[in-house]
Amino acid sequence: MTPTRLPFIACCAILTLGTLACSDSSGAAEPADPVSGASTQPMAFVGVHVLTMTDGNPILEDRTVIIEGGRITDIGPAGTTPVPDEATTIDGAGRWLLPGLAEMHAHLPGPDTPDERIEDILFLYLANGVTTIRSMQGAPNHPELREATASGQILGPTIFSASPSLSGTSAPDPETAEGLVRRHAAAGYDLLKLHPGLSPETYDRIVEVAREEGITWAGHVSPEVGLERSLQTGKSTIDHLDGYVESSASPEVRARAQAGEPVPLSEVVASATPERIAELAEMTRDAGTWNVPTMYLWENFYNDVPAEELSALPEMRYATPRELEQWTAQKENRVFVELLEGWRTDGAMGADDVDAETARALIDLRREILAALNTADAGLLMGTDSPQMFMVPGFAVHHEIRVMAQAGVPSSTILESGSRRVAEYAASELGYDEDFGHVSPGARADLILVDANPLEALGALRDPAGVMVRGHWLAREELQRRLDEISERAGG
Numbered sequence: 001m002t003p004t005r006l007p008f009i010a011c012c013a014i015l016t017l018g019t020l021a022c023s024d025s026s027g028a029a030e031p032a033d034p035v036s037g038a039s040t041q042p043m044a045f046v047g048v049h050v051l052t053m054t055d056g057n058p059i060l061e062d063r064t065v066i067i068e069g070g071r072i073t074d075i076g077p078a079g080t081t082p083v084p085d086e087a088t089t090i091d092g093a094g095r096w097l098l099p100g101l102a103e104m105h106a107h108l109p110g111p112d113t114p115d116e117r118i119e120d121i122l123f124l125y126l127a128n129g130v131t132t133i134r135s136m137q138g139a140p141n142h143p144e145l146r147e148a149t150a151s152g153q154i155l156g157p158t159i160f161s162a163s164p165s166l167s168g169t170s171a172p173d174p175e176t177a178e179g180l181v182r183r184h185a186a187a188g189y190d191l192l193k194l195h196p197g198l199s200p201e202t203y204d205r206i207v208e209v210a211r212e213e214g215i216t217w218a219g220h221v222s223p224e225v226g227l228e229r230s231l232q233t234g235k236s237t238i239d240h241l242d243g244y245v246e247s248s249a250s251p252e253v254r255a256r257a258q259a260g261e262p263v264p265l266s267e268v269v270a271s272a273t274p275e276r277i278a279e280l281a282e283m284t285r286d287a288g289t290w291n292v293p294t295m296y297l298w299e300n301f302y303n304d305v306p307a308e309e310l311s312a313l314p315e316m317r318y319a320t321p322r323e324l325e326q327w328t329a330q331k332e333n334r335v336f337v338e339l340l341e342g343w344r345t346d347g348a349m350g351a352d353d354v355d356a357e358t359a360r361a362l363i364d365l366r367r368e369i370l371a372a373l374n375t376a377d378a379g380l381l382m383g384t385d386s387p388q389m390f391m392v393p394g395f396a397v398h399h400e401i402r403v404m405a406q407a408g409v410p411s412s413t414i415l416e417s418g419s420r421r422v423a424e425y426a427a428s429e430l431g432y433d434e435d436f437g438h439v440s441p442g443a444r445a446d447l448i449l450v451d452a453n454p455l456e457a458l459g460a461l462r463d464p465a466g467v468m469v470r471g472h473w474l475a476r477e478e479l480q481r482r483l484d485e486i487s488e489r490a491g492g
């Protein structure tokens with residue numbers, strides 16, 4: 001539709017967990033079905049403040065939280081809640097317990113990556129409190145990895161696995177697209193990943209066949225399809241705020257672009273108005289489409305922080321020298337690299353055309369768009385596109401949280417976007433149980449214990465006192481010990 005497209009980021013089964021235990025009116029919990037791959041050791045957090053992330057985000061002070069079979073079985077006042085004799089107790093005094101977070105735009109390594117490195121990457125997520133990830137570009141080993149972490153064979157986050165990409169390259173016409181949709185659905189992927197380059201006819205066929213197959217579609221917005229059509233057709237997530245910048249332009253600029261005239265990005269950005277941005281945000285809310293904004297990636301791409309400074313971030317010790325080399329080249333040349341399929345794009349309009357002033361204006365506009373989506377109460381899901389450019393798995397989420405806060409999104413909304421909202425998305429779009437992303441009886445025991453109230457200090461999430469995944473407890477010392485080993489293996 002428009003030649004003013006932005007350089008895009010080429011990025012990118014179900015294990016039914018049984019019914020939830022629920023408290024009866026007397027407060028006693030029915031026995032919960034154990035989570036597959038759960039720790040069999042009962043645990044008890046004692047004297048902890050609980051950030052439930054249930055409706056209204058109530059905080060329960062000074063509680064004991066019991067974990068059995070990988071699920072939360074009871075939450076009660078610290079003084080009166082019985083702790084099973086065999087339970088391991090964790091001192092929660094003066095600490096906050098909240099649901100594990102999610103990375104909703106992750107990229108898992110393909111089958112050529114050594115198993116040990118794959119397991120290290122999965123652990124990097126856990127070490128950062130990330131207990132759920134949505135892998136956004138499928139490879140044949142991903143459904144297996146999903147089963148391996150779900151069954152406890154590998155200690156790692158719960159994985160939602162997107163299909164290999166449907167793009168202008170892989171799906172040049174509707175017939176090819178139809179074949180791919182049917183094949184990916186049959187292969188057991190959780191959702192379809194879209195890249196740019198799809199014609200409107202091909203996109204429409206994807207929508208039609210995906211509905212038949214009962215699988216949702218998500219990812220990039222092809223410029224020829226556009227944001228509004230993506231919203232109208234029920235796309236489940238839009239990633240990277242694709243299409244919002246172009247759609248925010250004035251009617252005059254949009255008309256010129258639609259007529260095929262190349263419009264410089266600086267003009268597109270300068271013509272955006274708060275009214276139009278608010279209108280798009282409301283459209284998004286009404287459509288029920290979720291956004292995975294990946295703010296940090298874009299800021300990292302366009303800001304003037306030198307590669308040298310990014311290379312010196314503490315978490316770079318978990319990256320391999322090859323990754324650091326690739327990321328430096330990406331940053332210095334402003335090139336998005338598809339890390340998984342080996343194909344790359346220099347951006348349809350040429351990223352080098354963006355001068356420093358336009359880059360700053362673009363960063364500001366993206367923040368405005370995010371703030372408007374929040375104001376309109378459109379669905380936000382936390383995601384980064386790690387491991388693109390200097391974004392180490394797990395660690396990148398904390399950069400994303402910082403940027404979301406800088407854009408004016410309230411802490412409670414940020415935390416919801418990585419927890420409760422992820423469960424809503426997984427239930428409504430992927431067919432999973434909504435039994436995670438909140439701290440309540442019956443929920444899966446995916447938890448983070450932190451030393452300060454994250455609603456007041458989001459930075460506390462960077463250094464958890466411990467992380468629990470399916471009832472497996474990883475205390476700070478254990479996390480650090482394993483991180484040190486990963487660093488040594490990475491050789492970064």
Ligand SMILES: [Zn+2]
Pocket residue numbers: 009010011012105106107136385
């Ligand atoms: Zn991606």
